[in-house]
Amino acid sequence: xxxxxxxxxxxxxxxxxxxxxxxxxxxxxxxxxxxxxxxxxxxxxxxxxxxxxxxxxxxxxxxxxxxxxxxxxxxxxxxxxxxxxxxxxxxxxxxxxxxxxxxxxxxxxxxxxxxxxxxxxxxxxxxxxxxxxxxxxxxxxxxxxxxxxxxxxxxxxxxxxxxxxxxxxxxxxxxxxxxxxxxxxxxxxxxxxxxxxxxxxxxxxxxxxxxxxxxxxxxxxxxxxxxxxxxxxxxxxxxxxxxxxx
Numbered sequence: 001x002x003x004x005x006x007x008x009x010x011x012x013x014x015x016x017x018x019x020x021x022x023x024x025x026x027x028x029x030x031x032x033x034x035x036x037x038x039x040x041x042x043x044x045x046x047x048x049x050x051x052x053x054x055x056x057x058x059x060x061x062x063x064x065x066x067x068x069x070x071x072x073x074x075x076x077x078x079x080x081x082x083x084x085x086x087x088x089x090x091x092x093x094x095x096x097x098x099x100x101x102x103x104x105x106x107x108x109x110x111x112x113x114x115x116x117x118x119x120x121x122x123x124x125x126x127x128x129x130x131x132x133x134x135x136x137x138x139x140x141x142x143x144x145x146x147x148x149x150x151x152x153x154x155x156x157x158x159x160x161x162x163x164x165x166x167x168x169x170x171x172x173x174x175x176x177x178x179x180x181x182x183x184x185x186x187x188x189x190x191x192x193x194x195x196x197x198x199x200x201x202x203x204x205x206x207x208x209x210x211x212x213x214x215x216x217x218x219x220x221x222x223x224x225x226x227x228x229x230x231x232x233x234x235x236x237x238x239x240x241x242x243x244x245x246x
Contacts, residue, residue: 001152002127008157009123012164016112019168029105033092037109040084041171042117049079068209073201077194084110085178086190093182103179104172111171119164126152159219166219170200170226173233184240196229 023029053075057068088106092098129149132138138146174193181189203221206212 001154002130004154004157005123005127005130008161009120012115012120012123012161015165016115019108020112023104023108027101027104029101029108031105033088033102033105034109036088037106037111038113040088040106041080041110041113044079044083048083049075069202069205069211072205073198074194076201077197080110081174081178081190081193081197085175085193086181089178089182098179098183100179103176107172107175108168110175111168114171115164115168118167119160122160123157156215159215162219163222166222166226167200170229173226173229176233176237180236180240189236200225 053072056071056075085106089098089102092102126149129138129141129145132141133146133149174197177189177193177196181187181193200222203212203218203225207215207218212218
């Protein structure tokens with residue numbers, strides 16, 4: 001399994017590099033804004049969302065499973081859309097005119113940060129745990145983590161890779177909604193971005209809590225959901241008479 005996990009990590013890194021090269025060549029986006037996007041996911045999640053979630057969920061989650069799902073989804077949507085995308089575009093719009101390439105720059109950076117932190121680092125953690133199990137040091141690790149890694153399958157790893165790719169696309173699409181919120185001065189796009197973001201986290205939360213156990217079904221719904229958002233984004237983009245992205 002370790003070899004399979006290493007191959008999955010290598011695949012994700014190759015995808016990340018190729019995606020960057022292709023998108024940079026196609027859109028000639030700002031490297032600075034791309035880097036802001038990378039930081040824009042990691043920093044707020046670790047410094048804002050993480051500590052608040054730890055406090056709130058430790059106090060209330062044990063009594064109501066649905067609270068964890070609803071709260072977690074809305075919190076993720078609020079932090080990532082308001083604290084990062086919307087604020088970044090608002091600040092940038094005061095300095096210069098926003099361009100559609102800014103969506104790709106920030107959205108791809110934001111999504112790639114999540115892709116690496118949740119995907120690559122997650123798989124690397126599994127490798128470390130497996131090595132600890134094989135060396136007889138599993139007793140030093142949380143029992144739940146050891147149990148999850150012991151039950152890990154190749155299919156689950158492939159589905160995880162697929163999920164990260166779909167999530168990366170979603171992050172770019174949601175960035176477009178915040179772009180419209182700023183450029184068209186319609187705050188409704190920002191609120192819809194929060195709702196659309198939260199909805200996908202509701203689905204992930206339901207699986208993590210065991211309310212839905214079919215992994216293939218979850219990933220299929222995820223793919224259909226993101227495809228639907230893509231089509232909706234394209235329709236709204238044209239309705240708003242904005243061109244050049246989709």
